[in-house]
Amino acid sequence: MIKKLTILWAFTALAAGTATAQDIEPVNTLFDTSAWIELVTIDPGIQLDLKYATTDNFVKEKLYDCPRCFLRSDVAMAVRNVQKDLRRKGYGLKMLDCYRPLPIQWKLWNKVPDPRYVADPRKGSMHNRGSAVDLTLVDAQGKELDMGTPFDFFGQEAYHDYTNLPKEVLARRTLLKETMIKHGFRSTRTEWWHYSYTKRSYPISKMEWPCDGKGK
Numbered sequence: 001m002i003k004k005l006t007i008l009w010a011f012t013a014l015a016a017g018t019a020t021a022q023d024i025e026p027v028n029t030l031f032d033t034s035a036w037i038e039l040v041t042i043d044p045g046i047q048l049d050l051k052y053a054t055t056d057n058f059v060k061e062k063l064y065d066c067p068r069c070f071l072r073s074d075v076a077m078a079v080r081n082v083q084k085d086l087r088r089k090g091y092g093l094k095m096l097d098c099y100r101p102l103p104i105q106w107k108l109w110n111k112v113p114d115p116r117y118v119a120d121p122r123k124g125s126m127h128n129r130g131s132a133v134d135l136t137l138v139d140a141q142g143k144e145l146d147m148g149t150p151f152d153f154f155g156q157e158a159y160h161d162y163t164n165l166p167k168e169v170l171a172r173r174t175l176l177k178e179t180m181i182k183h184g185f186r187s188t189r190t191e192w193w194h195y196s197y198t199k200r201s202y203p204i205s206k207m208e209w210p211c212d213g214k215g216k
């Protein structure tokens with residue numbers, strides 16, 4: 001059954017003249033789960049550790065009121081298929097960030113207005129479109145695995161072409177990358193944890209999820 005829920009929209013006005021104005025979804029009061037999926041509803045086995053819902057992130061500030069992982073439907077289904085493949089090999093996924101509402105991108109940008117670390121909200125990040133994920137690997141017992149650096153580590157050790165790491169770490173990065181690419185994602189050179197969905201493009205969204213009702 002398709003459930004719909006009312007979304008609390010942020011009516012934060014965009015700065016005048018931003019390039020994204022025509023690329024932002026029109027304000028809508030219905031949140032249709034045929035367009036968005038909360039990942040936990042299709043695979044409760046995928047772990048969540050959404051760092052921007054905690055102070056354990058590079059800006060040391062809680063940016064989400066509550067940790068919920070929403071993605072565009074096709075993107076969520078692709079992540080579920082990645083999880084299925086990894087399960088067969090004794091691994092699983094832990095999500096570190098999913099869809100990130102545009103108002104949150106502005107908060108991040110206002111704290112760190114440096115395009116090397118934060119996407120300019122006037123252009124928007126793939127996370128603002130609901131088509132990017134930050135994730136890492138866990139083992140069959142659900143224990144997070146060493147991937148060489150923490151999430152949001154801004155240095156060459158996090159690059160895909162950095163090879164001065166233990167063999168097991170390099171093998172895990174390769175496993176994650178190959179599995180993500182198989183299911184329609186592409187990697188980014190400087191962040192082992194970031195993947196963007198390539199099969200479809202989506203507009204930037206300002207939708208902010210509610211913290212009560214859990215999508216019911």
Ligand SMILES: [Zn+2]
Binds near residue numbers: 127132134194195
């Ligand atoms: Zn990312």
